[in-house]
Amino acid sequence: MEKKAGQTASFMIRFNQIFYEEKGESKVQWRGRVSHVQGGKDQSFSDFSDAVKFIQEQLAELTLEATKHKSQEQQESLFTKSLSLWKTVTTEGPKVIMETIKDPRKQVAHLQDQISEFGEDLLEKVPIDDWRNVSRTDFKTIKDSIAELLTEVKKLNTKVDAINKTTKTSRTSKPKTTTATKKK
Amino acid sequence: MSNLQNNLLELKKFQENAIIRIQTLGQFNLWRDNDKVDSKQWGRDKTVQLLQYLISNRHRHALHKESIMEHLWEEGDDRDFKVALHGVNKVLEPNRPSRTDPSYIIRQGVTYQLDLDKIWIDVEALEKYIIIGNEAFGNDMKTSKEAYKSALALYQGVYLPNRIFEDWSSEEREKIQILVLGAYVILAEILLHENPLESIRLAQCAIAIDKTWEDAYRLQMQAYLIKGNRPQAIKAYQKCADVLDQEYGIDPLPSTKKVLQEIESM
Numbered sequence A: 001m002e003k004k005a006g007q008t009a010s011f012m013i014r015f016n017q018i019f020y021e022e023k024g025e026s027k028v029q030w031r032g033r034v035s036h037v038q039g040g041k042d043q044s045f046s047d048f049s050d051a052v053k054f055i056q057e058q059l060a061e062l063t064l065e066a067t068k069h070k071s072q073e074q075q076e077s078l079f080t081k082s083l084s085l086w087k088t089v090t091t092e093g094p095k096v097i098m099e100t101i102k103d104p105r106k107q108v109a110h111l112q113d114q115i116s117e118f119g120e121d122l123l124e125k126v127p128i129d130d131w132r133n134v135s136r137t138d139f140k141t142i143k144d145s146i147a148e149l150l151t152e153v154k155k156l157n158t159k160v161d162a163i164n165k166t167t168k169t170s171r172t173s174k175p176k177t178t179t180a181t182k183k184k
Numbered sequence B: 001m002s003n004l005q006n007n008l009l010e011l012k013k014f015q016e017n018a019i020i021r022i023q024t025l026g027q028f029n030l031w032r033d034n035d036k037v038d039s040k041q042w043g044r045d046k047t048v049q050l051l052q053y054l055i056s057n058r059h060r061h062a063l064h065k066e067s068i069m070e071h072l073w074e075e076g077d078d079r080d081f082k083v084a085l086h087g088v089n090k091v092l093e094p095n096r097p098s099r100t101d102p103s104y105i106i107r108q109g110v111t112y113q114l115d116l117d118k119i120w121i122d123v124e125a126l127e128k129y130i131i132i133g134n135e136a137f138g139n140d141m142k143t144s145k146e147a148y149k150s151a152l153a154l155y156q157g158v159y160l161p162n163r164i165f166e167d168w169s170s171e172e173r174e175k176i177q178i179l180v181l182g183a184y185v186i187l188a189e190i191l192l193h194e195n196p197l198e199s200i201r202l203a204q205c206a207i208a209i210d211k212t213w214e215d216a217y218r219l220q221m222q223a224y225l226i227k228g229n230r231p232q233a234i235k236a237y238q239k240c241a242d243v244l245d246q247e248y249g250i251d252p253l254p255s256t257k258k259v260l261q262e263i264e265s266m
Helices: A048-067 A074-081 A085-104 A103-116 A122-124 A128-132 A138-173 B003-017 B044-057 B065-072 B078-092 B122-136 B143-152 B167-190 B196-210 B214-227 B230-248 B252-266
Strands: A012-024 A025-036 A042-043 B020-023 B029-032 B105-108 B110-115 B118-119
Touching: A012 A048, A012 B167, A012 B252, A025 A048, A042 A048, A048 A074, A085 A122, A103 B196, A138 B214, B003 B122, B003 B143, B029 B078, B044 B065, B044 B078, B044 B110, B044 B167, B065 B078, B065 B110, B065 B167, B078 B105, B118 B122, B122 B143, B122 B167, B143 B167, B167 B196, B167 B214, B196 B214, B214 B230
Parallel strands: B020 B118
Antiparallel strands: A012 A025, A025 A042, B020 B029, B105 B110
16 A cells, blocks of 8 residues: 555755854854745745744645645644644734735635535525625725724823823812701 | 774675665655666555655554554555555565565565665764764764764755655654755864865755854854855844844844854954
């Protein structure tokens, strides 16, 4: 039986340490290269976090590839368990948002395709068709409205604070009324 | 004659006289009594893989059968292993009488290893040449130079190129690549004044393997400087600076910038 390479990811990381003198000071520099053995991709790095990011991305691709033929439930369960995948989502997420702002129609269509892959039930819950027709102007209007809303909320907060202050002051300045009851 | 020179001669003799010779760099080939073994004689690919696995792990003495199977088969059983091993032995010794021990694959219980005293393998020879080159460096430059040249003559390309996606071959590939990069740069340095054009060529070979290998660019600059080719020397620096910026977002080292200053002051 042949070995199933689909579930294995090997990475070769080369570190090249360089010592040098600069302005009379001894310095050290690390240059590296990380390569994904089974995929053949590689990347240079001078900051190790770039190598980690590269590895995470390759692992995320591996999970996606390995689960593409699974049922919806199985895939969702595996996705949840795949920490590396979600780490990538957290890094890629902001990029998707930026792309959506740049080209909303294209991204909405893309999102719709992705959601439809998970089944019709989910598609019903997400009214993406309503979003599809949103234009850039609409996005601008929404953005402006949110900005206006924020200003109004700010003003409202100031007013509420002022009212609170007044109430507190009036409460504290209220003369103490004492009722003296004569003991009989 | 020094010990190192003797070792060099011995290595060359072995290369010429070994009954089994294996090429792993650039492509995989096996010669038995100077006859190249063709694909028909190999039969299954697993037979080739098993021999390549044994070559990749030749320094890990006595490889356990289970360990070999784990790397080459997902759920292979003893039969798969026996078939592949029989195939390898058949290629190495087609006329071996039955019930006699194989000559080239040493078996001890359930462990296996190649007999490196009988089989000539290019990567093994390359490593040994480089060891001689390193040991002779500084004391016997003639032997050192010859050893590095012999090593680099064996480098016909990447180690087992058809197995680059197999993790069991990666370690050896990386090790050889680093050894070869070092050998190119050292030989280019040795030949810098004697033959600057050859230094430029050798440095270029190193850059072809790893375009970020800064030592190689610096040597090219120095060799062009010796040749009096100022524009090419500056071009080499520029190429180096561009690649380092693109790949790492860094500047060349002060030693490389110093060579540029020397060139600019000419």
